[in-house]
């Protein structure tokens with residue numbers, strides 16, 4: 001699917017991840033968890049490779065903070081992989097992951113995106129969308 005705007009594309013990913021979390025928690029369908037994990041990993045990689053370097057012009061500290069939060073999310077995903085879904089601690093860790101993701105998404109949507117909207121040119125945004133879409137088509 002092609003999106004016109006960079007922020008629409010990133011926010012669409014965020015909404016998709018939130019939806020998959022919900023579906024996993026409601027139905028305990030591990031395929032939803034695996035799909036969510038893949039979405040998250042690809043989304044974070046795309047942001048780090050193509051969006052964050054440009055967004056640093058808008059606010060370097062927010063971007064550095066965002067990378068730290070991505071690291072936290074990746075480490076929780078790693079811990080969940082070690083536990084496996086039948087482990088008693090899995091749901092507690094999953095809730096931790098869900099909170100970390102929701103917090104991070106909220107900061108991006110309410111702090112970083114508004115700032116970078118004012119800073120990046122249309123062409124830069126278009127280029128980021130193209131690169132992220134290319135990366136996704138390879139990964140998905």
Ligand SMILES: [Fe+2]
Nearest residue numbers: 044047066108
């Ligand atoms: Fe992010």
Ligand SMILES: [Fe+2]
Nearest residue numbers: 010047105108
């Ligand atoms: Fe994001």
